Amino acid sequence: MSGQDALFEYLLRLGDNALILGHRLSEWCGHSPALEEDLALSNVALDLIGQTQLWLNLAGEVEGKGRDADKLAYLRDARDFRNLLLVEQPNGDFAATMARQFYFDAWHYLLLRELTGSKDGRIGEIAAKGLKEVTYHLERSRDWILRLGDGTEESHRRMQAAIDDLWMYTGEMFESDEVEQAMMREGIGADLSSLHEPWLGLMRATTDEATLTLPQPGWAQRGGKRGMHSEHLGYILADLQFLQRAYPNAVW
Amino acid sequence: MTDKKEWPLWEVFIRSQHGLAHRHVGSLHAPDAEMAIKNARDVYTRRNEGVSIWVVRASDIAASSPGEKGPLFDPANSKVYRHPTFYEIPEELGHM
Numbered sequence: 001m002s003g004q005d006a007l008f009e010y011l012l013r014l015g016d017n018a019l020i021l022g023h024r025l026s027e028w029c030g031h032s033p034a035l036e037e038d039l040a041l042s043n044v045a046l047d048l049i050g051q052t053q054l055w056l057n058l059a060g061e062v063e064g065k066g067r068d069a070d071k072l073a074y075l076r077d078a079r080d081f082r083n084l085l086l087v088e089q090p091n092g093d094f095a096a097t098m099a100r101q102f103y104f105d106a107w108h109y110l111l112l113r114e115l116t117g118s119k120d121g122r123i124g125e126i127a128a129k130g131l132k133e134v135t136y137h138l139e140r141s142r143d144w145i146l147r148l149g150d151g152t153e154e155s156h157r158r159m160q161a162a163i164d165d166l167w168m169y170t171g172e173m174f175e176s177d178e179v180e181q182a183m184m185r186e187g188i189g190a191d192l193s194s195l196h197e198p199w200l201g202l203m204r205a206t207t208d209e210a211t212l213t214l215p216q217p218g219w220a221q222r223g224g225k226r227g228m229h230s231e232h233l234g235y236i237l238a239d240l241q242f243l244q245r246a247y248p249n250a251v252w
Numbered sequence: 253m254t255d256k257k258e259w260p261l262w263e264v265f266i267r268s269q270h271g272l273a274h275r276h277v278g279s280l281h282a283p284d285a286e287m288a289i290k291n292a293r294d295v296y297t298r299r300n301e302g303v304s305i306w307v308v309r310a311s312d313i314a315a316s317s318p319g320e321k322g323p324l325f326d327p328a329n330s331k332v333y334r335h336p337t338f339y340e341i342p343e344e345l346g347h348m
Contacts, residue, residue: 034259036280036291043294140290147283 006182007120008063009082010189012072013179013225015055016083019073020233021104022048023240027091040140044101047133054126074244078233085224086169088233092162095155098144099162105138106202107173107195114190123188142206149210160212171220174199179225261310262288264295266302274306282307 001009025045032038056069067075086104091097112134115127148159174196176184183189207214223229243250259281265274277296282288288307297305316324328334 034281036282036295039298040291040294043298143287143290 001178001182003182003186004062004064006179007188008059009179010183011055011059011062011123012082015052015059015069015072016081017087017104017108018048018055019052020081020083020236021087021100022046022052023236024087024089024091025097025101028097033094041097044137044140047130047137051126051130051133054129058122058126070244074241078229078237079227081224081227081229081233081237083224083229083233084169084172085221085230086166086172088224088230088236089166089169090232092165093158094144095148095158095162096165098141098148099159099166101137101141102145102206103163103166103170103173103203105134105141106199107170109134109138110195110198111190111192114195118189119187142202145206145212146210149207149212156211159210163207163212164215167215168219168221171217172222172224175220175222177225259283262292262307263310263313264288264292265306265308266292266296267304267306268302269300274304277301279310285309 022045025041025048028041029038029045032041052073053069056072060067060069060072084104086100089096089100109131112127112131116124116131118124118127145159145163148155150156151159174192176192180189180192184191203214260283261279262282262285263279264277266277267274280288280291280295282291285307289305292305292307296302332338
């Protein structure tokens with residue numbers, strides 16, 4: 001794999017995580033438990049879609065085949081998506097959405113913080129812009145883990161179930177394959193394994209404070225980064241891509 | 253959820269980029285002050301409206317009653333001399 005190919009793949013991973021999670025969160029729009037939360041979740045979704053545009057436009061530029069963020073978002077099939085399995089998991093109840101968000105936000109924050117020092121200035125700039133947004137995302141999702149974990153008996157039970165159920169999707173975040181290793185060697189990408197300890201530290205501190213029990217390390221689901229997805233992604237894409245597929249090249 | 257109790261109401265005050273004072277912008281529901289500030293950020297500062305947020309529990313605000321409008325405010329009607337517009341300002345002072 002050439003350096004440019006690895007960079008393209010790397011950017012797709014960054015962009016697709018933001019795109020798919022942003023889409024998932026947008027599904028809450030109009031359905032949140034309170035109007036204030038509805039707006040807050042939509043704000044996070046919009047932040048992520050904004051980051052998607054930056055990552056995928058850069059990916060298209062690097063690829064050099066005339067594809068922009070829209071083409072990459074709307075005209076790829078599931079096997080060509082590079083997002084983590086975690087972000088395509090269904091919203092479930094509010095606890096599941098927040099557990100997914102907290103697992104991702106903490107990792108996303110650590111990753112973007114590393115990427116601000118990327119040798120590729122374009123990546124550094126996008127990471128710096130995203131980091132401000134993600135700092136707030138993390139504060140919010142962490143807050144909900146504390147409130148629901150240390151809330152009522154019912155909220156505690158649901159929060160514990162959510163962090164247990166999604167745990168097996170977190171391992172993939174810290175594994176490096178040849179794409180990430182190539183980017184790391186060139187000083188463009190981050191060392192994912194180095195994010196694991198700080199991530200675990202934040203997880204432990206938060207679950208302790210929230211009176212929750214962090215699951216033990218165990219078998220991890222993997223494959224999203226290489227295009228091997230759960231059945232959920234197909235349904236997301238059906239929703240996301242319908243308009244472009246039914247009315248090719250429609251603009252608005 | 254068995255307990256369907258509503259979150260309490262909070263009044264939100266925002267200081268804008270150029271404003272000196274916080275201005276009342278609206279209200280929202282939140283379980284506590286910390287969350288009220290976060291919600292205010294998400295509900296009322298999405299378009300770059302502010303640099304500082306205050307929240308106050310609506311129930312903690314003491315307000316004048318509309319029924320007392322007459323006795324409270326009418327007496328000031330006839331006291332135009334309280335406006336500083338009658339005084340001549342010496343030119344050396346320039347704008348005040």
